[in-house]
Amino acid sequence: MQQALGSCRKTIPSTISSYIKSGQPRQALALYQKLKEDGHTPTDGHTITGLLQACAILKDSEKGLAFHEAASRAGLLASDHAVGGAVVYMYAQCGSLSRAQQAFDSLPFRNAITWNALMTGYVEHGHYNQVLDYAAYMQLEGISLDYVTYLCVLKASGSLGATDKVCELHSEISRRGLLEKYPSLGSTLLDVYAKCGLLTRAQEVFDKLRMRDIVLWTTLISGYVENGHAAPAMKCLEEMQLEGVALDAVAFVCISKACGMLEARDKGREMHSEIARMGLLKKNFVVGSTLVDMYVKCGLLAYAREVFDKLPVRNVITWTTLIAGYAEGGNGEEALNCYDQMQSEGLSPNPVTIVCGLKACGTIGAASKGQAIHAEIERRRLLKTDILVANTLIHMYARCGLLATAQEVFDRLLAPDIVSWNALITGYVESGYFKEAVKVYEQMQSKAVPPNAITYLSVLKACGCVGATEKGIEIHKEIAQKGFLESDLLVGNTLVEMYAKCGSPALAQQVFRKLPAKDVISWNALLAGHAQVGESASVFQMFDEMLGAGFTPDPITFMSVLNACSRTGLYDKSNMYFESMSKEYGLAPHLEHHTCMIDLFTKVGRLNEAMSLVKKMPFSPDFSTWHTVLDACKDWGNMELGMQAFEHAMHFNNPEVVID
Incomplete structure (x- = not known):
């Protein structure tokens, strides 16, 4: 230091500047202190500017104040634009915005440098509206915005979500040819567009950038991911890798999130292997925790736990x-x-x-x-x-x-909010306390809490289970008034089901006909309603209409049809439907379908066929099935089959009995 002091007295400003540029602000201040102790206190504009910059970097407003006063005593604030700007910038970087404003207001003249110094501080401390105001005042004073001003105003506009202003600035910057001259403007525009969710514009800016490093790629990918567009993010990854750009920790975090959103398990495991190869799980906590989250979203909990157990923290x-x-x-x-x-x-x-x-x-x-x-x-x-x-x-x-x-x-x-009310109403319904659910719904109405779709689904189910048709009609009117029938098919289906369970198939059909869209659940609710009240002919008619409308029946559909056959003893028709389940629609009949057929066979006296079907069932028949056969044998006077059914039924009381 002593040697530098002796040989560099005439180059003190450049020495201090070199320290600042090389990231050694403390050495710059130390050099000044040595000069001061040696009896030489430089007060030229270049030196003071450099020292103020050092204080700004170190956030040392006390030393900065001392250099501010020294510059004032030397008359530099009135004669040197750079010094005035450095004072404002120093206070702004230290977070002393009121002092920065005072210093700015006291300057005898202001140029782009001083305006930018003030605006930079306001941007970094979140005072975005002031930045936009100052940019307007600056132009009123006849000072053109330079690239630093544009950087400040872009950041402020983006943070405020002022997308129209961002687009306006983009056009202005492009018209002046500043994007080609100052790459930082392009990267800032990209970042602002991405954070504002204007991803098409972000992509356009990105595509025009000459040099695209990992930071720019990650900015774009992050924009896609944070706005829920995982597929374009993955496409960016492929393009980035084709350009030979190596992923860093931030990129891995973004891509892992995208994999989780897409449930892209293979790509996720590929990223995991690369992360492990680079040793990032031990070095970077965020990478590891994001990988756990990715595996959880992909449903690979064993992999998630494996990564989790290896996290250092x-x-x-x-x-x-x-x-x-x-x-x-x-x-x-x-x-x-x-x-x-x-x-x-x-x-x-x-x-x-x-x-x-x-x-x-x-x-x-x-x-x-x-x-x-x-x-x-x-x-x-x-x-x-x-x-x-x-x-x-x-x-x-x-x-x-x-x-x-x-x-x-x-x-x-x-x-309590609507979720609170729904949690209670749904709880009562799921536990079978239907009347209590309706009472809670009425209490909610008395509190003027507007129901939502979940509320209606629960209370309609409750009304159906207790046969509360009048209450159901009241809720129906409210649902129709609020437009739920047009916007929520599930509510419409539940309303059809409610009327069906209440034994009002005509009302169920009225709702069904007015539904703007239908699915197999809609048809099943209507079929079940007609089957429940014994309107078998309507069931068959609706089933044919369903097929004609292009809907494919499911196992629930066939339960209604087979029940209708059983009620009316339609042996041939039931056989046809039962066989068509597997042959035409690829549906394996459930235990309930077999039980329904057995019930029909016993009703029409076809006991041997009933017994044969019981033995062919791919499930173990339950006590109810054997009891049905046993009762039929009694009614039809078939003692031989009755004894067989009795022995099987007794097996449920004594499981140790082995029946051949």
């Missing part, structure tokens, strides 16, 4: 990702094992983890574990602060059959 987020995967995949036991293991490692579950744990409890009926999690929720007072946790708790208790507890939790909510 595991936090609540990675644990929650794994727990959520097990819970959503129906493996509640493993989800709760992970939940306990996470806590044993000293990590406290966050609200999302708690929600996943409650879902797992509901899936496997682990009420005691759910109550333990409930106690944790109470301790942390989450019922008052997190409605998602509260709603999931209600749903968990309902799934476990603890409806009284679910109701207690609901009653304690200060402001």
